[in-house]
Structures are given as C-alpha cells and as structure tokens.
Amino acid sequence: MIKRRKTKQIHIGSVGTGSDYPVSVQSMTNTDTRDITSTVNQIKQLEDAGCELVRVAVPDMQAAESLKEIKNAISIPLIADIQFNYKIALEAIKQGVDALRLNPGNIGSNENIQKVVKEAKDRSVPIRIGVNAGSLEKEYAHLPVVEAMTASARKHIALLEQNDFYLIKLSLKSSSVLTTIEAYRKIAAETEYPLHLGVTEAGTMKTGTIKSSVGIGALLAEGIGDTIRVSLTENPVEEVRVAFEILKALEIRQKGINIISCPTCGRTEIDIISIAKELEDRLQGLQKVLTVAVMGCVVNGPGEAKHADIGIAGGKSGAVLFKKGEIIRTLSTDEILEVLLSEIHIM
Numbered sequence: 001m002i003k004r005r006k007t008k009q010i011h012i013g014s015v016g017t018g019s020d021y022p023v024s025v026q027s028m029t030n031t032d033t034r035d036i037t038s039t040v041n042q043i044k045q046l047e048d049a050g051c052e053l054v055r056v057a058v059p060d061m062q063a064a065e066s067l068k069e070i071k072n073a074i075s076i077p078l079i080a081d082i083q084f085n086y087k088i089a090l091e092a093i094k095q096g097v098d099a100l101r102l103n104p105g106n107i108g109s110n111e112n113i114q115k116v117v118k119e120a121k122d123r124s125v126p127i128r129i130g131v132n133a134g135s136l137e138k139e140y141a142h143l144p145v146v147e148a149m150t151a152s153a154r155k156h157i158a159l160l161e162q163n164d165f166y167l168i169k170l171s172l173k174s175s176s177v178l179t180t181i182e183a184y185r186k187i188a189a190e191t192e193y194p195l196h197l198g199v200t201e202a203g204t205m206k207t208g209t210i211k212s213s214v215g216i217g218a219l220l221a222e223g224i225g226d227t228i229r230v231s232l233t234e235n236p237v238e239e240v241r242v243a244f245e246i247l248k249a250l251e252i253r254q255k256g257i258n259i260i261s262c263p264t265c266g267r268t269e270i271d272i273i274s275i276a277k278e279l280e281d282r283l284q285g286l287q288k289v290l291t292v293a294v295m296g297c298v299v300n301g302p303g304e305a306k307h308a309d310i311g312i313a314g315g316k317s318g319a320v321l322f323k324k325g326e327i328i329r330t331l332s333t334d335e336i337l338e339v340l341l342s343e344i345h346i347m
Contacts, residue, residue, distance in 0.1 A: 017169060
C-alpha cells in the first residue's frame with residue numbers, strides 16, 4: 001500500500017483535495033473560452049471520460065465574462081487559469097469559478113494581490129501556485145533549475161500567507177521528467193500544502209504518455225501528489241484516460257475496466273493483439289470496475305484468467321472462458337470477442 005504524504009486539506013468546489021481525499025484527475029480545455037458552446041461541449045466530453053476538475057484559459061476580460069455561463073452548464077468544478085492581470089482574476093471570482101491558477105507575484109503590486117486574495121478568501125476560492133521551469137522569474141536565473149523552481153514557489157507562498165491566505169495548492173512542472181520529480185520531492189519536504197502533479201509539455205500521445213507515466217507515477221508511488229494532469233498534444237479526453245490508467249496501475253484508484261493482456265509469443269495461436277485492441281476500444285468509457293484477462297496460451301493464460309473477474313486463455317482453435325476463477329465454456333475463435341463483451345456487460 002502507498003502511504004500518502006500528509007497535507008493540508010482544501011476543497012475545489014465539491015472535490016476534496018489533499019491526503020484525506022482520493023487523488024483526483026484534472027484536464028484543461030483547448031477551446032477558445034470565449035466560445036461558450038465549444039468549451040461546454042468539450043467539458044461534457046471530459047466529464048463523460050471521468051474528469052473531476054477542469055481548467056480553462058482566461059486570457060482577457062471577454063473570456064472571464066463567459067465563465068459563469070460555462071460553470072452553470074457543467075457538473076465538475078471549474079478552475080480559471082490567469083496570467084498577469086489581477087482584474088481578470090477578480091472577474092473570474094465574481095463569475096463563480098471554484099479555483100484560480102494564479103502566481104500572485106505576476107499580477108502587479110501588493111495592493112493588487114490583496115484585492116484578489118480578499119475576494120478569493122471571502123468566497124473560499126483556492127489558488128494554485130503554478131511554477132513552470134520554462135517561465136521562471138529572472139531573479140532566479142543564476143540558480144540551478146530545481147533550486148529556482150522551489151525558490152519561486154516559496155516566494156509565491158509567502159505572498160499569499162502574508163495576506164492571511166492558506167487555501168493553496170502547488171505545482172512545480174518541467175518538461176524534463178527528472179527535473180519534475182526532483183522539484184516535487186524538494187517542495188514536498190518543505191510544505192504541507194497539497195500538490196498538483198504534471199510533466200508539462202510532455203508531448204504527443206505516445207511520448208507524452210510515457211513521460212507522464214514515469215514522472216507522475218514515480219511521485220505517486222512515493223505518496224506525493226493530490227491531483228494530477230497528464231499534458232498531451234492531443235484531445236484532452238485522452239489526458240483523462242491516461243491519468244486513470246496511471247492511477248489504476250498503482251492501485252490508487254479503480255475506475256473502469258482493467259485489461260490484462262499478454263504480449264504474445266510463438267506459442268500464441270489466436271489473434272490476441274486484435275482481440276485486446278478491439279476490446280479496449282469497445283469498453284472505452286465503461287465505468288464498471290472489472291479486471292479482464294486476454295491471454296494467448298496455456299503457460300500463464302489460465303492462471304491470469306482465473307485471477308481476473310473474467311477472461312480468456314487461448315488455445316489451438318479458440319479459447320477457454322473463465323469467470324471468477326471458474327471455467328464457463330470453450331469458445332471458437334470467431335466468437336471470442338462478442339461473447340467476452342456480452343459477459344462483461346451483464347456482470
């Protein structure tokens with residue numbers, strides 16, 4: 001069992017965040033926030049995929065003024081991502097967002113910070129301090145990157161705490177997996193604020209999934225992390241799917257189908273690759289918590305299939321169907337997929 005790092009607890013809308021709550025999955029829209037219809041439609045797709053928190057970019061006042069209508073049309077907490085302009089932050093709070101992603105040192109004078117903090121505190125709106133290795137302050141240019149990231153985080157924390165504000169979440173992201181891991185480990189040892197994990201600009205579906213799985217997975221395995229976002233150059237729905245696969249692999253969250261399938265070898269006599277791929281595609285979005293084994297031969301197949309909720313072990317002319325450890329029937333090759341899907345749906 002993974003022992004979670006002890007943190008302070010906050011709420012982002014209805015979602016509890018911190019070590020007393022499950023690690024939650026976040027994504028970010030890539031629509032123009034001013035286009036309310038497109039943004040809402042994408043968020044609803046994210047909701048269907050299991051997304052629990054969603055962030056939207058708020059580059060100007062028109063985007064800020066769209067937030068109330070967006071929030072009223074969705075079911076999950078809405079986070080406003082704001083850079084530099086404190087007036088946009090104030091408008092976002094007025095529109096009813098559930099949290100801000102905002103670096104207080106980037107919005108001007110202490111007076112501006114005080115105005116935003118007062119409104120956020122009055123409405124119990126948490127602020128995520130988002131430190132990014134690619135946009136660090138010039139004052140830290142002489143420091144090694146991890147030291148610069150943690151110094152930036154400390155500065156922004158101090159700006160909020162000086163204004164008696166403690167509804168804080170932190171992220172320290174880099175496109176380098178090793179830098180990301182080191183920065184989060186360092187800040188985790190210094191503070192009890194909850195942490196939002198991510199490897200930023202991780203890349204396309206393939207490389208981004210690998211980098212995020214290694215970086216986020218390594219930290220989660222150490223008990224570090226309270227919310228996660230997998231950053232992909234892809235439809236954000238894929239971010240949510242990958243995020244849950246990371247959580248399932250570490251047995252932190254169980255959501256949806258867990259498919260166990262063999263890599264195949266020269267003993268395999270049925271087309272396991274096609275069956276596994278088709279099964280995964282057709283079970284996408286099914287929220288039942290089941291382990292399904294798709295195994296190709298008699299070496300490991302029967303054992304894995306027996307340990308799964310349901311599964312098949314291939315043979316010369318088909319497969320044996322297992323359910324809760326018991327052999328149910330023998331299937332011909334051409335009926336394996338449909339029978340397996342039928343059995344999964346009635347469980």
